[in-house]
Amino acid sequence: MPNIVFHNITKSYDGINDAVNNLNLNIKEGELITILGPSGCGKSSSLRMLAGLESITKGEISIDGTVINNVLAEDRNIAMVFENFALYPHLNVANNLSMPLIAKKLQKKEIAQKVNEIAKLLEISDQLKKKPNQLSGGQRQRVALARCLIKQSKIFLMDEPLGHLEAYLRLLLRTEIRRIHETEEATTVYITHDQEEAASLSDRIAVMNQGKLQQVDTLVNLLDKPHNKFVAQFIGNFPINLIKGFLLSENESYIFSVENTSSKLIIKENIKLKNTDLSNLTIGIRPEDFTIEDNITNQNTLKGEILNIELIGDKCLINLDSQLGNINILSNFSKEYKINDKIFFTPSFKFLKLFNSEGMNLNLNE
Amino acid sequence: MNKKYINFNSISKKYDDLQIFDNLSLEIEKSKYICIVGPSGCGKTTLLRLLAGLENIQSGNIEINGVNLNKISVIDRNISFAFQNYALYPHLTVFDNLAFPLKSKTRKQKYPNKESIAKEVNAISNLLEINDLLDRKVNMISGGQQQRTSLGRALITKPDILLLDEPLTHLDAKLRYSTRIELKKIQRLLNISVLHVTHDQQEALAVADHIIIFEKGKIIQQDTPLNLLYNPNHYLVDKIIGDPPSSILECKITDNKIQIFDTIIKFENTKRDSIKNVSEKFYVSLKSKNIVISETKKENSSVGEVYSYEVIGKEKQLIIKVGKFTLKHRTNINYNYKINQKIFITFETENLRFYYKKNGKFAFTI
Numbered sequence: 001m002p003n004i005v006f007h008n009i010t011k012s013y014d015g016i017n018d019a020v021n022n023l024n025l026n027i028k029e030g031e032l033i034t035i036l037g038p039s040g041c042g043k044s045s046s047l048r049m050l051a052g053l054e055s056i057t058k059g060e061i062s063i064d065g066t067v068i069n070n071v072l073a074e075d076r077n078i079a080m081v082f083e084n085f086a087l088y089p090h091l092n093v094a095n096n097l098s099m100p101l102i103a104k105k106l107q108k109k110e111i112a113q114k115v116n117e118i119a120k121l122l123e124i125s126d127q128l129k130k131k132p133n134q135l136s137g138g139q140r141q142r143v144a145l146a147r148c149l150i151k152q153s154k155i156f157l158m159d160e161p162l163g164h165l166e167a168y169l170r171l172l173l174r175t176e177i178r179r180i181h182e183t184e185e186a187t188t189v190y191i192t193h194d195q196e197e198a199a200s201l202s203d204r205i206a207v208m209n210q211g212k213l214q215q216v217d218t219l220v221n222l223l224d225k226p227h228n229k230f231v232a233q234f235i236g237n238f239p240i241n242l243i244k245g246f247l248l249s250e251n252e253s254y255i256f257s258v259e260n261t262s263s264k265l266i267i268k269e270n271i272k273l274k275n276t277d278l279s280n281l282t283i284g285i286r287p288e289d290f291t292i293e294d295n296i297t298n299q300n301t302l303k304g305e306i307l308n309i310e311l312i313g314d315k316c317l318i319n320l321d322s323q324l325g326n327i328n329i330l331s332n333f334s335k336e337y338k339i340n341d342k343i344f345f346t347p348s349f350k351f352l353k354l355f356n357s358e359g360m361n362l363n364l365n366e
Numbered sequence: 367m368n369k370k371y372i373n374f375n376s377i378s379k380k381y382d383d384l385q386i387f388d389n390l391s392l393e394i395e396k397s398k399y400i401c402i403v404g405p406s407g408c409g410k411t412t413l414l415r416l417l418a419g420l421e422n423i424q425s426g427n428i429e430i431n432g433v434n435l436n437k438i439s440v441i442d443r444n445i446s447f448a449f450q451n452y453a454l455y456p457h458l459t460v461f462d463n464l465a466f467p468l469k470s471k472t473r474k475q476k477y478p479n480k481e482s483i484a485k486e487v488n489a490i491s492n493l494l495e496i497n498d499l500l501d502r503k504v505n506m507i508s509g510g511q512q513q514r515t516s517l518g519r520a521l522i523t524k525p526d527i528l529l530l531d532e533p534l535t536h537l538d539a540k541l542r543y544s545t546r547i548e549l550k551k552i553q554r555l556l557n558i559s560v561l562h563v564t565h566d567q568q569e570a571l572a573v574a575d576h577i578i579i580f581e582k583g584k585i586i587q588q589d590t591p592l593n594l595l596y597n598p599n600h601y602l603v604d605k606i607i608g609d610p611p612s613s614i615l616e617c618k619i620t621d622n623k624i625q626i627f628d629t630i631i632k633f634e635n636t637k638r639d640s641i642k643n644v645s646e647k648f649y650v651s652l653k654s655k656n657i658v659i660s661e662t663k664k665e666n667s668s669v670g671e672v673y674s675y676e677v678i679g680k681e682k683q684l685i686i687k688v689g690k691f692t693l694k695h696r697t698n699i700n701y702n703y704k705i706n707q708k709i710f711i712t713f714e715t716e717n718l719r720f721y722y723k724k725n726g727k728f729a730f731t732i
Contacts (some may be wrong), residue, residue, distance in 0.1 A: 175674035310572035313609030
């Protein structure tokens with residue numbers, strides 16, 4: 001299982017703007033890492049440089065310690081799956097799968113054997129004689145995955161491989177991809193703009209925005225300890241509540257005064273603040289990080305009126321007009337709430353996310 | 367007889383040889399947010415098209431407020447339809463798209479001049495927060511904004527009934543979430559009846575006051591989201607509603623013993639009375655919470671294998687294969703199960719639900 005290192009990688013298409021700006025990323029052997037970000041963030045450019053489909057403007061990419069900047073794409077022993085499958089329309093499935101092996105000059109018998117093996121693994125044995133246009137989207141993507149696997153490369157690059165599929169197939173195939181990655185003992189770099197998909201199948205996620213790496217971490221760390229407001233907003237199934245205000249220091253704790261209200265939140269967590277403008281801050285609280293109370297239980301218990309309720313599995317997402325403004329709370333369905341009900345709730349600051357005016361999270365002790 | 371607002375009375379509909387509805391009857395309450403859920407081809411879109419008057423009924427009739435619709439033309443029904451693909455006029459501005467329905471001949475009396483039309487356009491664009499976009503061509507605005515424009519055009523005629531066909535399908539996750547809150551808010555604000563067709567049970571649970579579940583042109587259950595979630599009366603409802611979805615499998619019942627895979631579950635004799643005919647075949651519905659897994663062999667356990675896994679929220683969802691059956695089980699994200707690892711399964715029997723195999727209907731619970 002190879003490891004991959006991006007060292008000070010910059011890509012510029014026009015010599016003026018950087019599509020990728022000084023990317024440093026260390027992908028561990030056997031890892032499935034996702035590069036996640038909105039369109040234009042540089043994720044595909046990064047992947048294409050690794051595949052050898054784009055030149056590198058500055059910096060070095062190495063695989064297992066060997067710099068590959070000047071190695072031709074076909075010599076990098078990398079298998080790639082594209083969003084649009086990129087199958088040969090005039091060839092049947094068996095011939096599509098054979099292509100990488102013919103290129104490697106393997107014997108006919110050996111090719112047939114490998115094609116059958118891989119078709120069995122991906123459950124497309126019945127489709128081998130069909131042409132791509134006779135297949136459903138899901139089957140076509142399986143063929144594209146099979147063609148990627150048949151190269152027996154130990155590096156898989158996947159560029160939005162599920163982007164063009166129907167919702168139920170996306171759900172089905174992401175566990176297939178995880179399975180293939182592990183059973184083939186590969187190192188996989190996966191590209192998507194869909195945070196839920198990234199969360200579902202990655203060991204770690206590298207979040208990019210405007211050509212810059214924002215944070216690379218496990219899902220749990222991205223949720224609990226986002227480096228900045230962009231990451232906090234981009235990651236998470238429900239939008240994070242962002243509450244503006246200013247901070248006052250008092251004895252051992254801090255008091256966060258919520259903008260345009262008389263609400264105050266007492267923060268006892270140990271936070272280190274230096275040289276920052278305390279008057280222009282934003283607290284981020286995830287909908288999961290509230291407790292609904294029967295009455296006022298502590299100094300941070302607040303009140304709100306229910307505007308909307310959505311059932312989410314066996315939980316519910318409550319939209320509240322509250323003393324913190326309009327917020328969302330995810331709650332267990334312990335009792336039946338109704339619109340216009342008034343409820344009490346307490347936020348948890350176990351993983352306090354406090355952003356300064358530049359959007360940096362001030363509560364990171366690293 | 368005290369009739370409901372919308373009544374489908376014994377309707378039948380056939381496309382060539384394809385029978386969509388055969389003698390279907392359905393009553394719908396006024397001023398509710400109704401979701402119609404089912405797989406593609408179940409007839410849910412056809413139902414909307416019949417109500418809108420875009421298709422003819424072969425037999426039976428539809429009544430609204432006791433008035434038979436069969437002879438009433440599309441334009442006189444006061445029903446609006448917003449389509450999945452928005453169906454906006456690309457060469458017109460947002461303003462002209464919104465104003466379009468008011469310029470028809472039949473509405474000439476009500477909206478005789480530009481001022482009267484502009485007044486309505488302004489009102490609806492304020493409601494949907496697209497008032498800044500009125501001068502833009504629709505191909506110059508985002509997907510979410512097109513969605514709002516399409517919705518605005520449907521609402522501008524002040525319909526009694528709004529029909530939505532997969533309104534959220536083409537939106538990304540974040541936009542889907544904010545749009546569904548918006549839809550619910552508008553329904554409540556205007557106090558209109560909404561019929562929203564979707565294949566996505568999670569979407570239906572989130573927005574609906576009442577859900578109707580279709581399968582092959584027949585209603586299999588209709589109820590509030592909570593009742594469907596906790597008291598499904600058909601195995602198909604159990605299978606599609608809920609998160610994670612249940613696994614449905616056939617099981618043997620003899621005397622007071624149930625066999626699931628290799629595991630024997632005994633149940634009390636008091637429960638036995640509710641099972642009238644033990645010789646019948648049953649389905650059991652296994653939810654995540656009914657499944658207990660262990661890495662070490664336990665007495666009376668069944669053997670399975672971890673096929674794959676994915677991360678959902680902050681939990682790990684294991685895909686477990688037992689023979690040809692697939693089970694889904696949510697577990698702590700930190701448990702490090704390996705793909706192809708052997709695991710031992712026992713069952714938590716509280717609220718385990720059983721269905722008759724012959725007709726799919728709910729049989730009993732233990």
